[in-house]
Structures are given as C-alpha cells and as structure tokens.
Amino acid sequence: MKIASNYRLLVGTAVLTLVSAGLYGCKDFLSTNSVPQGTLDAGTLANAAGVEGTLIAAYRTIDCTNNTGAWGCAASNWVWGSVAADDSYKGSTNTDQPPINDIEGRHWGAPDGQDYINQKWTIVYEGISRANATIRLLKQVLAANPAELSTADARSIEGEAIFLRAYYHFEAYRMWGNVPYYREDDTDFRKANEDQAAVVADLIKDLDSAAVLLPATPRDKGRASAWTARAYKGRVQVYAGQFAAAVTTLQNVKTSGPYHLETSLDHVWTGFKQFYDGPETIFAYQASANDGEPNGNNANFGERLNFPYSGSHFGCCGFNQPSQNLVNAYRVDAAGLPLLLSSPATWNASNAQFVAGDMTPVDPRLDWTVGRNGVPYKDWGLVKVTNGSDSWVRDVSNGGPYSPKKNAHEAASGSEQLAGGWAPTQQNSVRIQLFRFADLLLLLAEAQVETGDLAGATANVNLVRARAAASAQGCGYRNDATIGAPVQAAYPQCAGDARIAVPINDPSITWARYSVSQYPVFPSAAYAREAVRTERRLELAMEGQRFFDLRRWGLAYAAAQINGYIKGEGGRAEPSFVAYKSSAEDFTQRHLLYPLPNLQVSLSTVNGEQRLKQNAGW
C-alpha cells in the first residue's frame, strides 16, 4: 500500500513537474524563436560601412540585377532607344523575346510590351529608393555620431545619392515624361505624377544640389563628381528645350571640366582596361567580370543578348541587329560628308546587304558600330553571314544580316567572363557608356544651333568628326586556326597584323573605303540642325539614344523619320523586314511618350482613384 501510494505520488509529481516546466518561460520560448535567420537588421547598417554599402547598391541598379528580370532594365536602353527607333531591329528569331516585337511595333499597350515597360519602371524606382535610403541612413548616422564619417565623405555620399536620384528620375522622365518624383522624406508611395515641366525643375534642383556637395574629382572612377552633375544638368536642359541655359551649362563643362575626346572611338567602347573610364566618360555603368560573382551577373547583364549568334565565338543570341537604314546612313559623298545631307533622296536607296569589298565610301564609324559580312569583327575574325549553322546571324530573314558591335569585347582584352553562369562568352566588363563627352559636344552643338551660334555648332560637330577620322577597324589577326586563318585567307595582307584599330587609309584595309571629313561652317540653321542630328545618329548609334533624340526633335521630325523608316524599307529584298514591320503602328502623337505600366497605374489606386495618370493616348 505504502509503495503503491509512493509510486502514485512520484508519478503525479513527475507529471506536474513536466507540465509546469512546459508552461514555464512562455515569453522566452516564443521570442527566441521569432528572430529572423540569416539577415541583417537596420541597426547593423547604421554606421559608415552601412551608409557606403547602401550607396553602392544605389549605383548597381543602373543595369539589370539578379532580382529585376531582364532585358527591359538594361542600362543601355537598347530596347527603348535603339530597337524602338530606326537604329536596329529586335533581330534574333521572331519568337524569342516576343515582348520586344511589341515595343518595336509600337504596340506599347499590349501585355507583353507592358511587361518590359514595367521592368524599366521597377528598376528606375528601385534605384531611387536605394538612393533615398542612403540619404536617410546618412542623416541618421550623422545625427547619432557626427564623427562616423569625414565631412568630405559625408558630403560626397549625399551628393552621389542625390545625383543618382536625379539620374534615375531622368531615365523615368525620358521614358514617360510625367512621372512622380521621390525624395528621401517621402512615405506615400502612391503619389501622383508631376507634369514634365515640374519634373525638369526637380531634376535641375537635385543636380544643382549634387554639384554643390560633390567633389570635383570623384572619390572613385565609377562615382559621380561635381562635373558629372553639371554635365547631366546640361543634358536635362537640352531635353527640356532650355537651349540658352544649356549652352551656358555645357560650355562650362566643356571648357572647365575634366573631359576630352578619346583619340580613337574604339577606346570608348572597349574591353581593354587601360581605357576604362577614360577622359571621354562622363558616366558609365561599371560592368565587372570575374569578380567573384559566380554567374557573372555584374557584367554587362542587360547587353547579354546582343551578340552575334552561334557561328561566332559568342554563341548567342543575335538581338539588337543594326538596320539597313542605319548602315545606309554611314554612306558618305565624295567630300566625305554624309550622303544623308547631300542626297536626301538616294542615301537610303540600297536594299542590298552591305558586304566586305563594296568600296562605296563610308564613314569609318560604320565598322566600329556594325558587324557585317566579311569584315573583321574587332579581333574575332571575319563576320560570316550564311544560311547555315556557321552563320553569325541567327535568322537573316527575321533580323537582317548585321550584328551589333560596340558592346562586344576584344579577344585580347581579357575582359570576358571566364566561367560560370549562363553563356560566359557573352559576359564582359566593357563599360556601358551612359553619357560621354562626344554626346555632350553634340548636345552643346544642338543648343548652339537653336540659339543661333552656327559657327560654335560647326566647331563642336567637327571635333567629333575629326576624332572619327582618326581610326578604322583593322585586321585584328590572331594566330589561331579558327579566327586568324580565315582572316589571312580572305586578306593575305593581314597575316600577323594584330592591330584592331588602324588609320582609315591604312593599306591593310581592302574590305571598305573609309572617308570622313569636316564640315565647312554650317550655311543655315536648317542645315545645321540636320547636320547635328545626323552626327548624333552616326556617333551614338546603337547606344540607346536615338529614340529619345527623335522624340526630343518633335512629332513632325520623329514621325517622318520613323514612318519613313518603316515604309521606305518596304521594297527590300529581305521580305521579313517588311513582314514584321507591316503590323507596326504609325508613329503618332502618343508615341512621344511611353505609356506608364498599367500595373503601376492600378497599384497607385487610393480610395478608388488612380493617382498615377496614364499618358495621353494610352
């Protein structure tokens, strides 16, 4: 009996102890299990390293990232600025990346095209959000511990963040015109959009404050300086049509700033590191390859599709193929001036593939911009355009025979991603030029034309043309069975000649006749205007600028160019040029701005009202 009751007592006590142990410490049990695992909290970042890191991240969204999708977010705007205009076709095959068909055909309200439009919007506002986060964190850290950052660093950080905020808003402005402007103290993310004039005022205000805060020499080559901010201010002023102010701003940058033209165009778009961020670069996306990111995703992420196809070293994917129209634009007259100006009726008459050996005189920039059949492609051998599997072009019947070239690296540059990720041969650390000094000179010339300074405009255009005359594509021979041997076979004089750039009249060149000369002083404002616009096209072709330029030059001009581009090519030998453009919408008033992403318009709803107003006509 005694044993039994002891036993019962023992068990009862044990159970009670267990139950109370289970109930004990309820608070701790839940709270210790609520801490997020493997992440950082806001407190960890509230210091100098956190502020600098947040700023770094604000630079990164200039191009596509692991988390933004592709390719509408590309830093170069190749979809929005080149394919949408007369510079290039989407290319590749009809069925790859069909959203770009919608962009190219100006079906911008269609769901596929909207996806891309939303990508661009998303990355732009992510950039703004990171820039604003930097400013907020900087202020918080300085308030808590003023000694955490040196004054110089603190000022530059703030200036860089404000500059980046303006940079991203400028991207939004030139895409959509009427956009909401977000600053570091904004908390309502469903703000209404501002009209274009207000956006311009905000941009200039931010760029002015950034210029005050920023040092004259950037803290690092990839960062903004006071001069970057001033140059962008001039760009904004030209876009806004404030030509007199633009002349002042840009003239100041030209004369007092640190920028010069490179000696040769191939030093601007290059994989050779010694030319990275040279004197011509005002702002560039700092692509990096072989940097420890195992998939090469900090390289030219947004450009990865824009390489010759599987017959070439790159292997994929044949997008962004230069148009016949662009190739024709490089033809020059006997004086070495654009045929486009001297013979408006005939410059674009040729439908024929412009191949090596055709000695029609052309601007040497053609072969820095366009890969064409039989011509050396930097130092990758001869471009081959065939109907077979050794072709560098994926589908000639869809995208024509030409390949993009500026964004490709040189074999000898060593800037190619060595391994990892999808298609490392298309990944490189070629700087993606966002604003370069030649662009600035031509913006200045444009403003000078509009303010009546034709001599000044001529001089600036001629600076660019003089540099264009400095070099042309050379043999690029390499002692290699697959690359060098065909070059030598086609051009025996090229044996052993590894030069990628040569003087434009170098005897090694037998595939083309290059000619580019300077203008005498422009005779009239109308001529000057056309000359400046043509020069912009030739110099900045395939750099994602063209469509924004056309829109800036007004509905009449843009519609004439683009509609002519569609219809003028109607008789081409390559029938698909017609076929997939036959469904393109005519360029009309509404195409002066891209439509806002419908998704974002609907997400801006507050109490049944859509705060974001869609652009007119969409």
Add this chain to the structure above:
Amino acid sequence: MEKKLSARHEVRNRSLHRVCAVAISLLLALFVTGNAFGQNLAVQGTVTSTGGSPLPGVTVRVQGTDIRTITDNAGHYRLSAPGDAVLTFSLVGQKPVQTTVAGRNTVDITMAKIAYLEQVVVTAYTEQRRGDITGAVSSVDIASAQKQTGASVLQRLDAAVPGVTVVAGGSPGARSTVRIRGISSFQNNDPLYVIDGTPVEESYLNFLNPDDITSVQVLKDASASSIYGSRASNGVVVIETTKRGVQGPPQTTLRVRTGVTSPVRGYDDILLTNSLAYFQVEKAAYVNAGLAVPTNIYGDPNNPTVPAYIFAAPGTATATDAFGRPTAVNAALYSYPNSLIMPGSAGTNWWSEVFGHGQVGDYNLDVNGGSDANAYRVSFNYFNQKGTAIYNDFRRGTVRANTQFNRGKLNFGENMALALERHYGGIPDDPGGYAEDGILGKDILMQPVIPVFDIKGNFAGGKSTTLGNQTNPVKWAFTHRDDVGKNLNLFGNVFGGYDVTQAISLKTRLGFNTGENTFNGYSPASPEVAEATFTDAIDENQNQFLDWTWSNTARFVKALGSHNFDILLGQEANQGQNRFLTGHLGNLLNNALDARYINDALGDATTKNVSSTGGKSALLSLFAKADYNFADKYIASFTVRRDGSSRLAPGHQWGTFPAFGLGWHISNERFLSGNRFLNDVMLRYGMGVTGNQLIPSGRIVSQFGGERGETYYDVTGSGNNIQAGFRQTSLGNPNLQWEENRSQNVGADMVLFNGNINFVIDVYRRNTNNLLFDPALPATAGIASPPIVNVGKMRNTGFDLSVGHTASWWNVTFNGSHYTNKIIAINGTQTFFYGPISTRFGNQVINQVGSPIGSFYGYVFDGFFNSAADAAAHTPAGNCGVSSACQDGASMGRIKFRDINHDGVINADDRTIIGSPHPKFTAGMDLGVHRGNWDASATFFGSYGNKIFENQMEFYVFREFETNVKQDLLANSWTPTNLNPKYPRIDINDTFSRALSSYYVKSGTYTRLRNLQIGYTIPSQMQYLPGARVYLQGDNLWTQTSYEGLDPSLPAANISGAAGDVRDQYRGVDRGAYPSNKIFSVGIVTTF
C-alpha cells in the same frame, strides 16, 4: 557509342525486369508462407453476418497459440484446436466474438456489424464514438485507399472523402496537393497532418508507409478541428499508425504487389512524328506569310526530302546539294564537342524515346503480437517505382516499431518510423514555375527531323537554323540519371499515460520529426544545341530539420445517470528549426560520379557558390474540450484553444480559437424509435474559429541584405573588383496577427432502410478574415518584399455528401462535393492582382475581388477573321473604331477578340475573366462485389465543370520556338476554304492570335476508373497458402474526357512567393505535366 548503347539497353531490358520481378515476388510469397501450419483436432464452421450472409476474411484464432486462419468467401473456416480452446473471431467493422470450442467439431458464428454511429474514431487527442461527434469528420476507408499504387497515402483521398480535392503528377513520389473544402487563403493552404498525435508540416508523407496506417480521419470544420486551432484553418488530416498487435503470439503478414506502369497518354498521340509532315506545317507558315520557305533542312519546298544531315560542322561536309545541304561528310573530321555532325531523321518519336513502361513493387512484412501487458508491431517496407520516364526512379525503405506497455494504471510506449527515400533522375517531385525545362515541358516538343544521336553516338540537338534550340530530352534524362534526392526521416513519438482514477487520466506525448533532405545534381554542357554551352556544373544542397511537439493532456470522463461528461485539458509546445546549405561548382575537371564534390581542385573555383539559410519558429498552446451527452440524444461539445506563435508580432502573438457543436440524435427520440425508414439519425450543427500563422518567421521586422549579383558594384572601375552593397530585402509588419477562419457546418448522419443505406451530408460556409498576404506595393516603394498584412478576406461555401449501401454480396459508396470560392477583399483598395508567374505570352491568371482565386484571364475568343473585308474593318485603313473595333494585326485567318468595353479598340482593357480552374463538382465511387472466393472492386473519380488553360498550345499550336505541332494542325487550320476551323491560319508572322485568350481555355471535366481489382481468396482447406488472397489490379485504366491535352488530371505547380506557397493562384494551367500512370499489378496478402 557507349552512351547510345547504355541509353537503349535500359529501355529494352525493362520488360525482362518486370517479368523477373513478378516471378520472384510470387516465389518469395510461396516460400515464406508454405510451411506455416501443423495438424491437430479439426474444428470447422461458417461465419455469417446478422443478415445471414457469409463473412469472408474473418480472422479466426485459437487464443494463446499461433493457430489461426481466415474465412473464405463462403464464410467457411477450418482449423485444428484443443477441445477446450477459446476461439476468437475478428473482422474490421464487426464486433469481435469469443467462444469456447467445448468439444464441438462445428462452431458456427454470427457476427454483428458495428453500427455506423458506434464506430470509434480517433479525432483530436482522444478517441470518440462517431455518435458523439458534432463536427464534420470523414473517415477514410483504409482498405480502399490502400488499394492505390503509390508512395503516399494522400494520393487518393479525393475519391475516398467528400470535400477533399487532391492533385498530383505522375512522377513516382510526386507531391499530392490536398485541399479541404475549397481554398481558404492566397497562400499556404495545405491541411495540417497529425500523425500519431504529432503535427507535421509536410505535404508528401512519402516517409509514411501506407500499409502502416490504421485510420485516416479528415476534420473538415472548425467544431471538429479547432482543438488544433493554431494551424487548423485548412482542415486537419489525422493519421494513426497505431496498428498494434492483438493478444497472442506473433502474427506475420506479408503483402506483395508488383506491376507495370505506362503513361495514361503520350504526346506521340497528339504531335507529329513524321519529318516531312512537319515540314508541310513549316512550309504553310512561311507561304501564308508571303515569305520564302527555308531550304536549309528539307531542300526544295515543292519536293522536300529528309536531309542526309541536319548539321555538319564547318569544314566537315565533302559534298552539298543545290540547297547547300551536306550530302556527304568526312566523319574523320568529327570531334566532340567542337565539330559535330548530325544525321537527319525521317521522324523521331521523341515521346517514346523518353517515356515508356515503368515498374512498381511494394513489399511489406509485418509482425505483431502481444499480451495484456504489452503489444507490439514491427513492419518493414520496400517500395520501388520506376517512372514511365527513363531514368526516373523512386525507392523507399521504412522500418517501423510500435510498442505499448501496460503496468497497472501506467501505460507507455512509442511509435517510431525510420524512412529513407531516394529519387533518381532529377525530375522534381513538385515541379513548379514555367515548364520549358527538363523533359516534361517543351522538350517533348522537339521537331521529328532531329535525331536522338549524332553520327558518333553522342547526343544530337537542334543546332541548325529553323530547328529551335531545344535540349535533347533523352540527353537530359541520361545526364541527370545520377541526380539523386534523398530524404531521411526519423519520425515518431514516445508517450506515457496514467489513470489517476477511473475518471481521470493523464497523458504526455513527445513527438518528433527530424531528418535531412539532400540533393545532388549535375548540369551537362550542351554543345549540340544552337546556343551551345561547353561547361558543366554540379549543385548540391542539404536541409536539416528538427521539429518537436510536446503535449500534455488530462482527461476526465464521468457518467452521472444519463449525463455523460468528457472533459479534456491540455497544453502543448512546438518548436521547429531548419538549416539549408547549398553549393555550386562549374567547369568540372572530371565529371565522374565520384568526383562530383564542391571542392576548388575539382572544377573552376571562381564558379563556386555556397550559401546557407535557416528558419526557426515556435508555438505554445493551451486547450480545453468539453463534451456532454445526455442519454445519447442531446450532444454538445465546446472547444477552446489559445495559441501563441513566434511568427506574429508581440502583442498579437496569442490568439483564441473557440468552437462549439451541437448534436441531436433524433432517432433516439421516442417519436422516431423503431422507425424502419430512419433507423439512426443524428443532426449536427457546429461553428467555430480556426487560425493560420503559416508565414515565414521573422517578418515582424524589416530585413536587409544583398547578394553579389544585385547590390554589389565595381565602383572603383577595376573591371573585376566589386564592393559590398546593401538594400532592404523585406518590409516588416510590427502588427502581424492571426489569420482567422470562421466556419459553420450543418450536417446529418443517417442510417436508412433497415440499415441498408448510410447517408452523410454536410453544408458549410467558411469565411477567412485577416488573411495573411503580401499584396504588391507600387514599384515606387522599391523591390523589397512587401510586408505581410492581415487584410484579405475569402469565402468558401459548399456541401459534401456520402451515400453507401452494403448488401450481402455487393456494396457501393458514393462521395460527392461542391465548393464555391470567392475573394471578398485583397487589401482594402486593390481589386485584383495577377497570378504569380507569367508565361512567354503573358499572365493568364488573375485574383479578383468577387471571383474565385486563380481565375483565368485574357481576351475573349470571337472566331476568326474570315474575309479580307472583315480583317480590313478592324484596321485603321478600314476605318475601324466606328463600326468594328481596331485590332492589332487583324488579318484573314487570324483570331478575332471581343471588344469587351466597347471602346472601339482591342487592348489590355478588353481582358476579362475567361474561366475558373475550380471544379463545380467532384465525385468518387467505390463499388465492391464478392461471390464465392472471388471478389472485385472498382473506384471511380470524376471532376466536373473545371476549366484547363491549355498553355501547351503556345507550343504545339502557335509554334513558339519552332516546336513540334499537333497532328491535326495543318488539316484543321484556317484556309479560305475552311472557314470553320479549329486553329487559326498557320502564319509565322502571326504573333497576334496567340495572345492569351479564351481560345486556350478548355473543359477539364473527366471521369476516370482509378482502380479495378479482382481478387481470389484461396480456400482455407487448400494445402498451400490457405486463406491467402491474390489479386489482379489496374489503376487508371479508363478515362472519359473531352480534353485534348495530355492528361486532364493536372498537378498544382510549385510556386512560392516571399510569404509562402502560392500554388493556389496558379491551378489548372497545363504547362506539360508528367502524366498519370496506368498500372497493371498483381499482389498477394497472406497471414501466418
């Protein structure tokens, strides 16, 4: 050459393997069972039911010995026993009978059925008489569910339980997605599984051998499930494995089943397999677009020929024809991987190259026994299913030990299972996203002209222009044959109970689920495709987890006259943690299996990528349940549970979940007693609240982070040196609280017509409030994951019913259910959001207030443009916008869309809801007959009124990426003389007709014979295998559907958002799923 041989060898040898497997398993069964009986004094007799019909399958035992037998189909048994022996008779569903032999030679027995409402059901923490249950609880007919051939017991719950839907792919070991009574939330809608009292957050249950399961109860409404309050809002499935021995010496049961599988349908039934026939489609596409037809593959378009070679690397061709096609090659110049040569194929049947016969084997052996003081059961299982796709293989071995010891008032024991699963072949058990990859998506849409192998036996591919850029699916399967996913689980619990008094008992139980999931995979180089790659890589990951639950309950049971009280008090703590490690290495120097490790020396160290993540969460609970029964007439039940969750915000961590149920056993009222029509009727009403907190841990606070590929930047301009960057990765919500599901249920359990018919019906309404969801923020807020908020609302209404009849020689059970799902609110202001993923042509799913979750969305198909005038009227040139809407790309033979908003233009605003993936009605039916020693059963399942978005049309109708096409595409496409076609005009420039529209929406209705089994019980007087039952079985033998795609039974896609599993936003989209299996098998069950 080596690859070629091994690839084909495997396929051919399968038929030999399965013959061997069948033979060996039968021999094994014979051998093990042949010597089990000795001779003694003969006793025989017949067991009948109270209605007088013979009862087969009754276990007859001589108590205290290992002498036993089973009655044959005439209810007859024969055994030998001592004259004073005690015989016990037992059969599931019948009250057991004990009797003494008392010198008789003939002992005939009548067994009474356990009345429906008398059945004992394990629900929550306790066992209950069905007649005491006031909630909606369905029991699964285990015998019927175990007839299925598959790794998981969940696979066929839909046919067995009304109100449950299950979708699963046909890959061995594939996940079954179970939904109870509709869908209650935008995410994480898996029910809670409680196995032997331990909650499990896992939805495969592959580690659980179906053969070990004693009972499965589905708790469908809050009054039944709210005692599991915290996680019960999606319903609860209570599974018991507590099969334990009955008193007596060891009893051994062997169950063996082995069979042959094949896909219910193949793409070769749908797609072209002839190269020249394919060319005619390609030709039409160019001709109709006014383009020149490519000649690089088939030569002269008017006299096409199969090419000698589809690809010859530059320099390898020694002769070409007029079209530049190589006609002769110098094979000596072939080199892998840089200089390949591929022949042309007159027609490769890609489907049959990849899919064919599989094989399944299920082997169970268990031993059980016990005495008054203890009971035990030990079981072993080996399950092996080779998929119908080559190299796809699932293997599982489990060992289980269940024991229980009684020492007076104290009892204790354990249930424990160790399971090891291995999945080979790299086919995910739960494929998600967009199925272009692997062998199941569009790779089965390869053009027939592409051969499987090149001239040297390496794998070929579509390397030339117009051949697409597809990966050879045979190569995919071959190179992933060693990809292996392993799951090691140790699952179980230990428990102890103490009966303090007769009325009060205490119980404590510690349940645990711990183990490890690993995966090793290989990605090959692919030089054979147009966009060639020359590097390979390995991926390896490992997830370790530990989840434990400790529950303590006290139960008080007391009867005071007609008043019966049953009160339960309990407390529970649960903690879960996991840690996930993943690694990647590219450019392997040696790709041999033994060298596939993440190690700098074994590949290119710069491609190495290793990272880890983890999670922790905890729950604390207190609960009580009180049942009151007055004279078996009036029944009331009250439950309350209070839960604290670590996932929710301080101050909102604790939630209270009350419920009550009322039952009126109306047939026990005097005015109905003795009613022959209404033998037994109970009316039930219940209402209550359940909760949901299943979101990622740590979402109360904002989180920051950054990856090298998205926040790091080379700001110094070096070209190869990135600086660290940080961004906000997710926004926290310091007010996160419980999601609540309020449900009401009215039901009736009826036994009618002299006990001949069982009828159960339940009608319900479930409202989800404070729905946990992360609605999208405008992009102006950045890309950080939006905060999870408690704003959404959803409603499900519906009914479930079940009707059963058992006659002397046949029985039938019919289950039917219907639900309506409706989104009531998203975030207060937003009226819709799109589905979680989009296809190449956009997003075809919308979640919109007022409509069901995951509705299909797009344009409305309005026929074809049948004339030039019709097309012109829809273009600006034809002055559209006035009398007819402007439609981009309007042209003869293309698809016309409807101007929904009548604004004169077809644009995004004309998209509307074009269908729902939710069935209007689902039904299951079990039929059984037995005659003499023969028995047969059949299970049907049907889904009615659901729609399928046939996304594969993107490929096999619209030829995205130059894929293969449907066999009838050319004959049934629009032409000027075929104005009533099935398909639009074939036109390579028609990028308009393919816009997502109701043209893709098809009826998903189907009826399927899930299972057909014919069995024979070997008479007990037979010398060998007495009492053993052998059977032949067919799974999925017959399907009736109008769906033209592969298989109307589509699995849900595995899609996750930042806040959890969002697969319910993407149901019914056919993206190319592994088809269901048709299985023929033979089996034997024998006890000795």
